[in-house]
Amino acid sequence: MNHNLTRWLQKTPTGERLIQDRRFRLILFAVANMGVNLLYALFCAVVALVSRSYWFLAMAAYYAVLGLLKLGAVFSQRQGRSPRRSLLVTGLGLLCLSCILAGIISLSISDAVGRAYHLYVMLAIAAFTFFTFIKAVVNAIRARKSRDTSLILLRNISLSAAAGSILSLQRSMLSTFGDKSGHFALVMEASVGMAAFLLVVFLAFSMIRACLKTRP
Numbered sequence: 001m002n003h004n005l006t007r008w009l010q011k012t013p014t015g016e017r018l019i020q021d022r023r024f025r026l027i028l029f030a031v032a033n034m035g036v037n038l039l040y041a042l043f044c045a046v047v048a049l050v051s052r053s054y055w056f057l058a059m060a061a062y063y064a065v066l067g068l069l070k071l072g073a074v075f076s077q078r079q080g081r082s083p084r085r086s087l088l089v090t091g092l093g094l095l096c097l098s099c100i101l102a103g104i105i106s107l108s109i110s111d112a113v114g115r116a117y118h119l120y121v122m123l124a125i126a127a128f129t130f131f132t133f134i135k136a137v138v139n140a141i142r143a144r145k146s147r148d149t150s151l152i153l154l155r156n157i158s159l160s161a162a163a164g165s166i167l168s169l170q171r172s173m174l175s176t177f178g179d180k181s182g183h184f185a186l187v188m189e190a191s192v193g194m195a196a197f198l199l200v201v202f203l204a205f206s207m208i209r210a211c212l213k214t215r216p
Contacts, residue, residue, distance in 0.1 A: 091207030105193035163196035
């Protein structure tokens with residue numbers, strides 16, 4: 001089956017390039033993943049308007065920025081920009097993302113009541129969390145001990161997406177199925193939120209540091 005698929009792809013210029021050009025495959029899959037992020041940002045924005053939730057509105061901004069960062073990373077590699085510039089822009093973008101994440105955490109802790117969400121909303125959040133987590137693991141494995149800037153960019157952006165997704169899933173589950181006003185919920189909101197925030201800040205500064213160490 002795989003052999004037949006390979007032969008079929010080789011019959012077209014795009015398919016042949018997809019098989020032979022690793023960077024082209026990387027860019028193509030990154031664009032598809034960026035589209036998923038932007039669609040999920042739109043989903044969060046719709047839920048925010050329907051439920052009048054500032055928290056979901058902040059999550060929409062979070063994933064919109066992630067999608068734009070991934071778009072910038074893809075085009076920087078496609079246009080052959082210097083690794084230093086790509087690392088610096090993405091690192092500063094992740095710092096901005098950490099500010100949005102700090103606002104999300106503040107909203108989570110200050111909203112002691114929360115609200116239950118529809119089952120379909122919960123399923124969408126769970127599915128997207130699973131997708132981003134798997135993608136982050138795959139990108140982390142690919143970038144392991146690699147000096148390829150494109151792999152490092154995609155790995156760090158994917159890890160930031162996974163951190164936000166896990167925080168979103170936990171918040172939604174506590175609001176829908178748990179006692180949002182209890183002490184346990186408050187501890188979980190603070191601990192998971194702080195872990196996600198520190199991860200994004202660490203990734204941002206690691207990229208800025210790598211930019212300063214990279215030769216022009």
